[in-house]
Amino acid sequence: MAAPLLELSNVSTHFHSPAGRVRAVDGVSFTLEAGQTLGLVGESGSGKSVLARTIMGLLPSYAEIPEGSAISFNGQNLLTLDRKERRAISGPGIGMIFQDPMTSLNPVMKIGQQVYEGMRHHFGTSRKEGRERAVELLTEVGIPQPDVRVDQYPHQLSGGMRQRVAIAIALACEPKLLIADEPTTALDVTVQAGILDLLQREQRDRGMTMILITHDLGVVAGRCDNVAVMYAGGIVETGTTRSLFARTRMRYTQALLDSIPRLDRPPHERLKSIGGRPPNLINPPAGCRFAPRCSHRLAQCDTDMPPITSDEQDASHRFACWHPRDPDAAMQETAGGDAA
Numbered sequence: 609m610a611a612p613l614l615e616l617s618n619v620s621t622h623f624h625s626p627a628g629r630v631r632a633v634d635g636v637s638f639t640l641e642a643g644q645t646l647g648l649v650g651e652s653g654s655g656k657s658v659l660a661r662t663i664m665g666l667l668p669s670y671a672e673i674p675e676g677s678a679i680s681f682n683g684q685n686l687l688t689l690d691r692k693e694r695r696a697i698s699g700p701g702i703g704m705i706f707q708d709p710m711t712s713l714n715p716v717m718k719i720g721q722q723v724y725e726g727m728r729h730h731f732g733t734s735r736k737e738g739r740e741r742a743v744e745l746l747t748e749v750g751i752p753q754p755d756v757r758v759d760q761y762p763h764q765l766s767g768g769m770r771q772r773v774a775i776a777i778a779l780a781c782e783p784k785l786l787i788a789d790e791p792t793t794a795l796d797v798t799v800q801a802g803i804l805d806l807l808q809r810e811q812r813d814r815g816m817t818m819i820l821i822t823h824d825l826g827v828v829a830g831r832c833d834n835v836a837v838m839y840a841g842g843i844v845e846t847g848t849t850r851s852l853f854a855r856t857r858m859r860y861t862q863a864l865l866d867s868i869p870r871l872d873r874p875p876h877e878r879l880k881s882i883g884g885r886p887p888n889l890i891n892p893p894a895g896c897r898f899a900p901r902c903s904h905r906l907a908q909c910d911t912d913m914p915p916i917t918s919d920e921q922d923a924s925h926r927f928a929c930w931h932p933r934d935p936d937a938a939m940q941e942t943a944g945g946d947a948a
């Protein structure tokens with residue numbers, strides 16, 4: 609088994625606000641082995657992007673990472689590095705594709721230059737060589753007429769093409785780890801699959817390690833080795849993609865699964881969404897954070913935080929619930945119309 613490339617241990621990220629401390633990420637731990645793809649999934653506001661920005665070292669000054677958090681990348685604790693050392697790691701170490709390509713691209717810089725800027729900074733690549741490399745990369749990510757596009761500006765490209773440029777920028781320095789934060793949410797459904805396939809191909813061809821962030825568990829199926837499900841700043845269920853789909857233990861994960869549009873459902877059927885709202889992250893509930901929205905909650909769920917437990921059949925499949933689903937009885941549950 610390969611050594612972990614990335615290891616998070618008890619990582620928290622808090623924001624100071626006039627109303628109090630926002631616990632956006634709260635005690636996250638996981639390991640990611642080299643060459644693997646992890647799907648990081650959760651509802652809007654669950655802390656996915658803040659966690660990604662924490663790994664990248666891209667937090668605003670009013671953010672605080674409390675003592676006891678550790679992020680080890682390639683054997684180095686990123687949280688002990690200063691800004692300059694951290695910058696040296698981004699690019700060749702960790703690349704990121706942001707949620708909205710329009711805000712991550714520089715509107716007044718030619719796209720070619722944006723692709724090779726990182727190479728110039730990290731490797732001292734010449735302008736001429738950088739431009740040639742940019743054309744190659746634009747070709748690789750499926751941009752037609754790359755020798756023309758290289759001298760254009762972001763507004764001259766469609767949303768899908770801009771996202772391909774953002775991927776080319778992230779790949780330019782050949783990162784060991786690529787974090788793709790909802791790389792397709794801003795795009796048309798027909799364009800989404802193309803971008804996801806491109807990412808998957810690049811990940812395989814380059815043997816890259818990847819974190820694919822999405823709110824859609826459907827995106828994760830067939831694309832990720834492992835999945836970590838986030839709720840209210842914490843990871844509540846994690847395991848291999850296969851086990852997570854076949855033996856879903858958390859009602860929250862089940863509700864995310866139920867909200868995936870499926871071709872075998874009757875047309876125009878309303879999608880099941882999860883009732884209620886995520887908790888306030890300034891004063892989160894004392895017990896399970898999902899309890900107020902859970903159809904199976906017990907008294908204990910409101911008072912005690914459930915510990916992380918392993919699935920009986922697969923120890924790498926872990927979840928935090930006092931009253932988990934019984935995956936073996938799942939067929940009956942589905943037949944009974946169980947909606948969390």
Ligand SMILES: Nc1ncnc2c1ncn2[C@@H]1O[C@H](COP(=O)(O)OP(=O)(O)OP(=O)(O)O)[C@@H](O)[C@H]1O
Nearest residue numbers: 623630632651652653654655656657658659823889
């Ligand atoms: N810069 C910030 N300052 C204060 N609070 C923030 C900041 N960024 C995020 N938050 C809060 O942290 C929580 C997690 O936000 P985050 O953006 O990580 O969610 P997400 O899971 O990426 O959601 P989405 O699917 O909508 O992108 C939210 O409650 C959000 O309001």
Ligand SMILES: [Mg+2]
Nearest residue numbers: 656657658707
């Ligand atoms: Mg986000």
